[in-house]
Amino acid sequence: MRIVPGEEIELEYGSVGYKFRVIRVTSCSEGYDVDVLMTDDFRSTFKAQEELARWSSRRFQKFFATSVRRAADKAAEGEVV
Numbered sequence: 001m002r003i004v005p006g007e008e009i010e011l012e013y014g015s016v017g018y019k020f021r022v023i024r025v026t027s028c029s030e031g032y033d034v035d036v037l038m039t040d041d042f043r044s045t046f047k048a049q050e051e052l053a054r055w056s057s058r059r060f061q062k063f064f065a066t067s068v069r070r071a072a073d074k075a076a077e078g079e080v081v
Contacts, residue, residue, distance in 0.1 A: 001072040003034055011067040014049065018042045034064070 003009060008019045020036040050059055
């Protein structure tokens with residue numbers, strides 16, 4: 001799975017696939033930082049499902065990292081991502 005600025009990636013949340021536009025990818029000591037643009041629909045759904053009163057970047061980062069790992073693992077196994 002390649003994450004390229006200007007392209008979209010699709011990640012599953014619940015049983016629904018959401019698209020995120022990759023804005024920037026930068027190298028850091030822990031790997032890479034990825035800035036994405038998300039829809040208001042995803043943001044609202046995520047807040048409701050996670051029972052958040054306000055947006056939590058830390059919770060989203062955990063979801064994003066886990067989802068990217070899963071998608072990469074599926075791609076490595078030959079599944080279409």
